Amino acid sequence: MSGDSIEQLDRRLQRFARERDWEQFHSPKNLSMALIAECAELVEHFQWLSQEQSYRLPPDKHDAVAMELADIFIYLVRCAERLDIDLIEAANRKIGINERRYPAQRVRGDARRAGEYDNPVE
Amino acid sequence: MSGDSIEQLDRRLQRFARERDWEQFHSPKNLSMALIAECAELVEHFQWLSQEQSYRLPPDKHDAVAMELADIFIYLVRCAERLDIDLIEAANRKIGINERRYPAQRVRGDARRAGEYDNPVE
Amino acid sequence: MSGDSIEQLDRRLQRFARERDWEQFHSPKNLSMALIAECAELVEHFQWLSQEQSYRLPPDKHDAVAMELADIFIYLVRCAERLDIDLIEAANRKIGINERRYPAQRVRGDARRAGEYDNPVE
Amino acid sequence: MSGDSIEQLDRRLQRFARERDWEQFHSPKNLSMALIAECAELVEHFQWLSQEQSYRLPPDKHDAVAMELADIFIYLVRCAERLDIDLIEAANRKIGINERRYPAQRVRGDARRAGEYDNPVE
Secondary structure: OOOOHHHHHHHHHHHHHHHOOOHHHOOHHHHHHHHHHHHHHHHHHHOOOOHHHHHOOOHHHHHHHHHHHHHHHHHHHHHHHHOOOOHHHHHHHHHHHHHHHOOHHHHOOOHHHHHOOOOOOO | OOOOHHHHHHHHHHHHHHHOOOHHHOOHHHHHHHHHHHHHHHHHHHOOOOHHHHHOOOHHHHHHHHHHHHHHHHHHHHHHHHOOOOHHHHHHHHHHHHHHHOOHHHHOOOHHHHHOOOOOOO | OOOOHHHHHHHHHHHHHHHOOOHHHOOHHHHHHHHHHHHHHHHHHHOOOOHHHHHOOOHHHHHHHHHHHHHHHHHHHHHHHHOOOOHHHHHHHHHHHHHHHOOHHHHOOOHHHHHOOOOOOO | OOOOHHHHHHHHHHHHHHHOOOHHHOOHHHHHHHHHHHHHHHHHHHOOOOHHHHHOOOHHHHHHHHHHHHHHHHHHHHHHHHOOOOHHHHHHHHHHHHHHHOOHHHHOOOHHHHHOOOOOOO
């Protein structure tokens, strides 16, 4: 993977949208809708599977799932670009917050805490 | 942004989950649910805004949206890791497919085509 | 519309699932995934439209949207049945809460309040 | 449950929105976003649970889930009203389609078919 992979992807996506005059449709509001619609296609692959089955996808389904993850990533990068947000920086900042919010020794193996990943532990 | 940003993020997230013994909860099925739940928090920020307003967020809302994009990215990277999928490679492959599927001269400025982004034209 | 429409629908859906031996897949967890996947298909119809356009759908699109609403309703009724929740009673209870939470004279025409529909106004 | 429960709910919701001058925000596009955001709150309750656990919710969580189903139902009824769609009629029409699409003797106990609930067989 090359050094500036997300930037390269970002530029390729900008060019793709501009060449088709699709930037007019790509407001953050609209992109958030496209993003969640793609996520739902991912969810759909897993909805009737057991958790164990969701690890062991047959090759054609694994490939279809890879293309769903790609779609999610594409719209995520587009959305970040329109709002001038650095995804890597934001993600590292958020992990830092989570590390302080969920001290390992306190939440270890606790699904309830994992399930409240975004709520402060009082 | 450093050369192997996604890999670094990925390793940091793996360590985060292992230290808390949360990997047991992180099946692809469960992660797809967490991912779409985070997307919905993004959508919620935009649901009553006009498209114009969605570009011009006040600073505190812009920051909250950045943290939602971070959460989406975090679960996307986790999900890709559990399924051994290379996000950058998958995204570039998908863009290649889209470039062939939507020739610029054919779909220019056509919202209907943009709206059917994932359906074959012909 | 007949007197016990939701109950009739509920019974028809139970029979449908049982005849196909699909109840084994219809855990509340799985049904919540199917439900959100159907919602996303609704969102997809609207993602590149303006708000004005979303009111004036051409007949074929209006019909497709009606079938998406139907799918959402179907999974909602199934999910409520599996958890023994009375949808009409729950909805009326929730509206009562909202009426107290958002006094008309206080939130009139305020998108911010509408946007925080589920958060208590301090 | 009284004879015209959904109609009563619908009228109560219309009055609620009008008294707060919130109808201006309730375009079908915006309501589809609010609807999926509520669905995601439902999904969030189940994301780290096993399928078995999702049936046996403790009372406080069961009540919280009932309020999420209520929110989904509320936005679904609002969306149908704005688009002049009869939910009960649409759902019965869709079940009829599904009954023909998935003959019981053909799809019995087949998760793959259940998983492709909305795709035509063959």
